[in-house]
Amino acid sequence: MELKIIQPAACCEPKTGCCEPDLPVAVIGAGPIGLATAAHLKERGIPFFVLEKGEIAANVRTWNHVTLFSPWQYNIDEAAKRLLSESGWTMPDENHLPSGNELVEEYLTPLATVLAPNIHTEHHVVAITRGNLDRMKSTDRSSQPFEIYVESLSGLKVMTARAVIDATGTWDNPNPALSNGVWLKAEKELASRIDYRIPNVRANEERYANKRIAVIGGGHSAINSLLTLAELKQKYPDTSITWILRKRRVDDAFGGGTNDELAARGELGLRIAELVKNELIQVETPFRITEMLEHEGIILKSGERRLAPFDRLVVNTGNRPNFDFHRELRFESDAITEAVPALAPLIDPNEHSCGSVTAHGERELRQPEPAFYIVGSKSYGRAPTFLMATGYEQVRSVVASLAGDRVAADDVQLHLPETGVCHSGAGGCC
Template identity: 65%
Template sequence: MTYSAIPLTSSTTQQTNEGASLPVAIIGAGPIGLAAAAHLQERKIPFIIIEKGLVASAVTSWQHVRLFSPWKYNIDAAAQRLLTQTDWQQPNEEKLPTGQELVEKYLGPLAKLFKDYVYVKHEVIAISRQQTDRMKTTNRQQMPFEIITKTENNIKTFMAAAVIDATGTWGNPNPALSNGLFLPAERALHEKIDYSIPDITAHKERYINKKIAVIGGGHSAINSLIQLVALKKRYPDTQITWVLRKDKVEQAFGGGRDDQLVSRGQLGLRIAKIIEEQLVTVITPFRIQSIEELQHKIHIKSYDAQRIEVDQMIVNTGNRPNFTINHELRFEVDAITEAVPALSNLIDPNLHSCGSVDAHGEKELRQLEKNFYIVGSKSYGRAPTFLMATGYEQVRSIAAYLAGDMKAAQQVQLSLPETGVCSSDQGGCC
């Protein structure tokens, strides 16, 4: 694949001063970013992938977690077509991969196909139009995008004809406080608070025979609790408290036996049994007003003056998008969900489960800034209902549009399993 020999379509064409066509820049080398690359490659549209860490680094951070969706929902169609042209061994589509298996058996091999166009350890710090700030309109759409990155040693600039922001939300967690604010007292406790789904076995010394509070009502919190209960069975003095905002703990159990994703339903059934066996203390509703450290203990206070004292906290309250890199672009997000505006009513977690999200693509993701798209879990803002299959359909539609194939771009289809609270809280992991 020689990019200088491949012209872009009229809908995407931007050129350097030397006349060479510019690529589409994909920001983020996670599942959705790599899927975007696969669709662009099939359409012979040049691209680069810019990643602040390593390929699939977010997935690697929860590699010990087993997804509740099987392989058939986690492999993008274009990526599959490209991989089958190699010696890749396709996993059993009905099996449930762990994060590690997702990287080793799919994302890693896929990234190798694009190795000449992937820039790892390049953190994007800003995106703009060349010679054009957010305020300027004249000739705006004719100017290429400038993507400013920071590496270990210097600042580098890339130019692109289009930008697909697939940076996700992982690594930008919501705080423990119910008012949504990250206050200094919570930040000061970073050594005693984990915002991921920790690998309890690998870090058991942190939790053995300690008092631990798990904050959150989604599947990430349930995964953390199940791991802690396994530890408690070996170390009975370990005390586990589950702190929820919900009126009743049963609201966190999800679809159970009615869930078309069996593993997702089983999570709810397992935690229900754990609660029944009194292996975890549940406090709900508990809306956190403040946390502080006193005499080496974390003191958690609710708005109605309830108090909890623990040694460690696991905060699994979801994630939120970070739009810092986008501020010189003309983009919009919903005022409530921080999702791409056209998606907001489709994905309100108070109204929809994963399976009820309508199919959507380039048209719904289109921004005021031509040829700029926010995709993946970042397109959902703070809504915790994102599935990888949704992101794969998003980037398929966008690639078709950038190739000038309007019919394919508009014919979006998406089939997702119904029922269950589809909150993975993992930034698009499952």
């Protein structure tokens, strides 16, 4: 395979330091946070390129049938809004709850058009290094450009940058069904009968109708899956729905209800509580899955307990970050959450479940590798409470720092709608 090296316009001299102003900033991921990063870079006149392994907003497209519980006002970045407005774009109704499809069609696709030609789709980042140095070498390290190895349709490329911002998220790297977080061969062999995302039930009725379905997980994704399956059950009454949680009480999954500042988020909990009350779904909690096997269906075990065979599983147990292409960089992640270390105490669900986080920016997101940042949901690691507005403020601060605007970088402000429920200490564990 031919190796194509994309050289910068200027060189980097180890003795004098890298010629930073002439090198672009690399953004990895063309989802909401990655494109917002690019918008801030463009607005500040900083050269950049975006690398996306699939198509624009590839992860969002996998849940385009799902309606967000946050209205447009929380889902559009301010720099992106300014750039789009200059192109004649009209802001959607800020109080409307968009679907994933609307997010792509009415916001992310027009934004990508404004940012073209700096976006490279079908460009899969497989490794990042610092010059010709592996992570062990320290001499002149910070003066060397980043080298990004990319698999593209035209072959393998090496692209250079003065900074790298990883906005790849965690959505395409789900957790397994087993409560200990381990992927076993049995689960992988049953993958054709398992959904790890919110299934599009309406478009695939035959897959779920009159089947025995188990939904595993206690968050908003699991609740969304349950609600769509409950709608199907009205049409196909023989559909059996079982909700499997690790929580001590099912009530702990209902959220803040009418106390939630995002009404639609609170409504999810109220609706699922009504289904549980009316016994339209069977609840199994606490049930910690220790084994999965096949016998006239999928059998789930928790020690000596076992649940009757299921035809299909919906596993909404959260996601985890993929650090494979970081291995030659000096980066840190929290030992528990795998979040950026400074954020971990604020979002660890073992400590609290407020669904909010203190305003933070470039200083908190710094890595041991200068000019390398992990932003967006990936900065939260395995913690499940990320909102897009958080990522927008993160990248605004990071880009301000790269532009040399320290005042703007440190002026972090973030107001997130409260969930209406907050537990501290062991009581908040889920």
